[in-house]
Amino acid sequence: MKILSSEITPYKTYLNRRKFIKGSLASALLATVSSSALANHNNDSSIYNKYLNENDKLNSYEEITTYNNFYEFGTHKKHPHLNSGDFKPTPWSIKIDGLVKKPQILDLEKILSNVTIEDRVYRLRCVEAWSMVIPWQGFQLSELIKMVEPLSSAKYVQFVTVFRPEEMPGQQKRTIIWPYREGLRMDEAMNPLTILATGLYGHEMPNQNGAPIRLVVPWKYGFKSIKSIVEIRFLDTQPETSWETLAPWEYGFYANVNPQVDHPRWSQSTERRIGEFKRRQTLMFNGYHEEVADLYKDLDLTKFY
């Protein structure tokens, strides 16, 4: 019952466009070439099928890019697709600070030249009890963490989303406290399943999905997978996270997918896979039990939900 997350082949057939441009020559010219080459993505999604569990089918590019929770662009799930046109994901850099050897600001280009971009086909389970299967391109967060050398006192990692109300109309309203923040325990962040994604379906990350770089933590509810990251902070105490701050009785820091622990608003025992008519059973840790259960063997998951 698992997606073959451990069987990762290097990302060859489809290039992340950013990487493609980088590895090539004149970027202006090639940008056009590569985008027309990538426009055919829908015709050949079969390359991702080898990563799929027999019970899962890929969701379409259209489904993945028109149904999003990204409150920076509005609270309705069609808003991010409709309202994210003005967002400019380039140039981009990430501020690394807190308990690290050398706090610094890293250009995304520089980060990408030091990591391996891989295909990762993951299930994504939203706390609202719907789910999708998404072919991401990205790299292990652990690669970046090793690169920036956190101190041994660093026990948690905090992530912060960009704050640009002029490009992100949802941020003009105080729906939640901006900027959006999320966090992981260090061992969760270092887990091989945890990635920073920069593309999906061979495209560079669409704005509505968290361009240019976002977290993907497939065994946790979707809101943990913070988008458009501009800051990564290493801490010795558990950081505050946006949804937990807004409604602590509803959202916990861990937010592991758990069919046994209900949310006050949604039963978590079942989910609707987008594109399917009948609900399906929700799996413990979203089906990634084998890879992550060890992280929580000493934790009461009904208390630390």
Place this chain on the structure above:
Amino acid sequence: MFSARNFNRSKPFLFILILFPSLLWAYQFVTGNLGVNPIENLMDELGLMALRLIIITLMITSLSNIKILKSIVVFRRMVGLFAFYYVFLHFSTYIVLDHFLDIQFIIQDIMKRPFITFGFISFIFLIPLASTSTNNMIKKLGFKLWKRIHYLIYPAAILASMHFYVLVRADKTEPIIYMGIIILLLLHRIFKRLTRPQLAQ
């Protein structure tokens, strides 16, 4: 122009106008044009329409106090019954399409989740209203008792708006506006009663 006769004449148009969205959504649902998560979308649209119609029903009563708009009260029964029609479709979508008649799960859902509890009680309150919405029933029950039954529209409306309020995860502006309107309309009616006690008898 604002005569009861003219209003009565326009009833068929209003009927089609309020019925139309449900037909459109049903058509879009069947043809797969209701978005990426059609069941959720259908449920949201039906529920929002129901809440708006409940509020419009209440508004009609208050607005009919304005002399020139007196006759709009002829629309009230139709709008009220349509509100019930949309509530019923909303509830049916939840039972049949969302949970596939998994009754055990649904009962648990209604008991455990406040927002579903609110919505469900609101629906229950509306059943006696809808089923007594005929002239015959008014005669049978007597106007006084009939009217008393129909006061249930207020708790039903408040519960429906709470159902919506709790459902929204962030930015609760829209449900708060609806709640505000309902409370204003309720206050208006209480105020009217207090200032003209002789009519209440």
